[in-house]
Amino acid sequence: MSEPTTRPGGAAPLRRTPQQARSRARLARVLETAEQILIRDGVEALTTTRVAAAARVSVGSLYQYLPDRDAIIDALAAGYFAKLEATMDxxxxxxxxxxxxxxxxxxxxxxxxxxxSEHGFRALWFGSGLTERTRAADRDHKRRMADGIRRVLLALGL
Structure with missing residues (x-):
């Protein structure tokens, strides 16, 4: 098994990074499915078993990349952070x-x-389901966003 890796945004360690396009697509489908469950039923409904079944992958396949429920939450948060930071850029x-x-x-x-527009982001942040890793990543994300505001002001000559 490979070492855990961190997704863009720094929040979610993956047990392994998918190398093949098919594996990357499977992981993307799992995370999209997890987000749909989060939006529809709330953070409490995010279980590895439920996400795997809804994504039509085996629990073992899910565990190859996301070892537990917290890793799913962290991976979703990392995606939201990345989108916010790309917008700031x-x-x-x-x-x-x-x-x-x-x-x-x-x-x-x-x-x-x-x-x-990001219903999953709102459901996660207001659903009281943040993990300690996500809270730590959020603090780092806020520092990057504050730096983005600084860069905007500098670019505007203010």
Missing amino acids: GLVEAAAAERWEDPVGMLVDAFAGIYR
């Missing part, structure tokens, strides 16, 4: 290319849109 680029009359409004609007 895009805003930094946009701030360098154009002048914003209301930088705070631009940032608030951009992230409010994500929070409105």
Whole structure:
């Protein structure tokens, strides 16, 4: 078995990193299914057995990558962090290319849109199901987002 690896965003150790396209697709399907369960039924409903059955993979196949329920939660959180941070990177680029009359409004609007559209993110954060690893990753994520705001302000010359 390979060493646990960390997904982008730093939150979720994977037991192994899928190497083949088929395995990566299987892991993506598992995480998409987990997100659907999270949105529909809440964080309490996320069990490895339920996720595996709904994703039409064996529990053993799920365990190859995600060793337990917490790893599923951490992997979902890592995906949300990555999306938020990619958005921030895009805003930094946009701030360098154009002048914003209301930088705070631009940032608030951009992230409010994500929070409105990412139902899984809201379900996870308001469902009281965060793991200690996810809480630690969230603290790191917040530091990266604060740095993103700093980069936006610098790009705008403020």
